[in-house]
Amino acid sequence: MVRASLYLISAIQKYIHQIVLTLSNVLHVSAITKPLLSVQKFCLDNNVYFEFHPHVFYVKDLNTHEVLLSGQSKDGLYALAKSSVTSVPQAYWSPCTSASTDLWHRRLGHPTPRIFQLLILKNKIICNNKRLNFQCQSCHLGKLSRLSLGPTSHKTSAPLKLIFSDVWGLTPLFSSDNYRYFVIFVDAYTKYVWYYPLVAKSDVYSVFHQFQTLVERQFSLKIKSVQTDWGGEYRKLSTFFQTVGIHHHLICPHTHEQNGTVERRYRHIVETGLTLLGNAKHLFDFGIMLLKPLFIL
16 A cells, blocks of 8 residues: 555646646645546546547547547556646646645644644645744734733742732622622732632722731731732722822733732632532532632632
8 A cells, every 4th residue: 555645736737639628626646656537527527528448548528529638558557648748837736745844834824733743644744854843933923812921020028018919709699698709818928818708899998907907916017018900999998008008019901910829819719619519519609619618728
């Protein structure tokens, strides 16, 4: 069995005696020893028929019965004479056996490395090298939805120097205590999390005062900075921060990655709660879902 790479040729035109015989969508096998012609496909594309004899064959027009092409029998096959076929335009007859991976990548519309590797393994394309670690600048510019954030150089050296905060909610159902939100405060130094359930987002103002009193008394330290996403629930707090000397750090608009520390924490709380609730086959209770994982985390 000859292992060959297959190419879909858009059209091959054969000019015989000023009459054009066309084959469209031909499957070309570049490594086969003798190229074969589909009689049925050739007849359908050109409105002709074949007439076979022991040592010769004719291709005739289906309407006029005029002989358009003839050939001799050789080695058990009916062969077309090379003189009867003109050279095929290069644009249609280029197997591209020496194309590089970068060239194929651009020709095929910039596929992903996984798709590209699959085409090579299935012998759909022939490359003169198998290097797939090339860098395509067009892919980086056209497919990248957002530039990744670089590592931060800011490091905290003590507790309460920087506090991350964010609010999660609204839940589709009320808890047994009518809670539908919760706010968490994450210390940048210790990564410790403080959790407070909320009835409404406006409760963040009073909850922060509870949190501030608790941590400043327990650690004998003052909160230096607080970072939020500038949500409406933090607008009132911003005025309070100015009166007590707390720096209010704001992330860039629509850039929640900058507040990723706190967002990863509350996502972990929610996912753990839902997993425990599903495993217990318990009726959906927002309070149970959120309070139970806190004793585990």
